Amino acid sequence: MKKLQLAAALLFLLVCFSKKTTAQYYFYDNNYYDNPIVFELGGSVGIMNCLTDLGGNKGIGKKFIKDLNFGNIQLAGSVYLSAIFKNAVALRVEGTFGQVKAYDSILKKNKTSTFGRYERNLSFRSSVTEFSALAEIHPLYIFKKYDENDEMPRYSPYVVAGVGFFSFNPQAKLLNKWVDLQPLSTEGQGFAEYPKRKPYKLQQMSYPVGVGVKYELSPMLNLRAECVYRILSTDYLDDVSTNYIDANIYSNYFTGTKLTNALLLNDRQYELDPTHITNDGDQRGNAKNNDAYFTFNLKIGIIFGRERVKR
Numbered sequence: 435m436k437k438l439q440l441a442a443a444l445l446f447l448l449v450c451f452s453k454k455t456t457a458q459y460y461f462y463d464n465n466y467y468d469n470p471i472v473f474e475l476g477g478s479v480g481i482m483n484c485l486t487d488l489g490g491n492k493g494i495g496k497k498f499i500k501d502l503n504f505g506n507i508q509l510a511g512s513v514y515l516s517a518i519f520k521n522a523v524a525l526r527v528e529g530t531f532g533q534v535k536a537y538d539s540i541l542k543k544n545k546t547s548t549f550g551r552y553e554r555n556l557s558f559r560s561s562v563t564e565f566s567a568l569a570e571i572h573p574l575y576i577f578k579k580y581d582e583n584d585e586m587p588r589y590s591p592y593v594v595a596g597v598g599f600f601s602f603n604p605q606a607k608l609l610n611k612w613v614d615l616q617p618l619s620t621e622g623q624g625f626a627e628y629p630k631r632k633p634y635k636l637q638q639m640s641y642p643v644g645v646g647v648k649y650e651l652s653p654m655l656n657l658r659a660e661c662v663y664r665i666l667s668t669d670y671l672d673d674v675s676t677n678y679i680d681a682n683i684y685s686n687y688f689t690g691t692k693l694t695n696a697l698l699l700n701d702r703q704y705e706l707d708p709t710h711i712t713n714d715g716d717q718r719g720n721a722k723n724n725d726a727y728f729t730f731n732l733k734i735g736i737i738f739g740r741e742r743v744k745r
Contacts (some may be wrong), residue, residue: 482508482728
């Protein structure tokens, strides 16, 4: 959170700096000229998806888009504020909101080649809220300088990267009710019998990286298309990471409804095969690869700071 506060402070300084700047550095067009720093306030609508241990395609689980289920796409949106320096670099703060989901039952048609992932029969959904500080780099403006005699390009491809703070809460559906999974210690997190498995936090850091293209509809309006991938330091976005535990241990920690939910949701193979016996240490997930989520958004932003030419 301190990093996001620092980014907000930097953005505030840029605002103050721009107000003190009186010298314009080039004409934007016949009607407007730019200050060194202009601002963009906008929002977006798009899609969000994730790459986790659950779901996937036939065969052994693969990395990145080779194991992506496009059917899990969910709606997402964001609001943002950018400070743009000479169209070349920008500092942006953004809030992103969406949902992710995945489920092993999607593998039904390929169950003979999924090495037990279909039979695992786990699923999840989670809302995602992210606040991030991002830097944009626009190569067309970095490697070429423009003045009032040049025609400004309307298109500007760019790369974006930064740091974020996101919250999530994996849930599974049981008897037509959505149940929070993190409190159930589905892999023994926090149990003395599994000292290396610590409870995971529902608020963590993310590291967004991506690409985009900006198109200036007018001197006051920008349109963007942007894809951003979040590198995470957790493998528990979907509440699945390591191995099954001895289910008899749950009665040492939980009672009542919480005990029932833990017993029914940590291992759901019984729903497909009531005769199945799961042993302590059987594989549940793959801890070698952390989870991730990504967005594709169409953004529209209003530009502040361009001044109309006085005639």
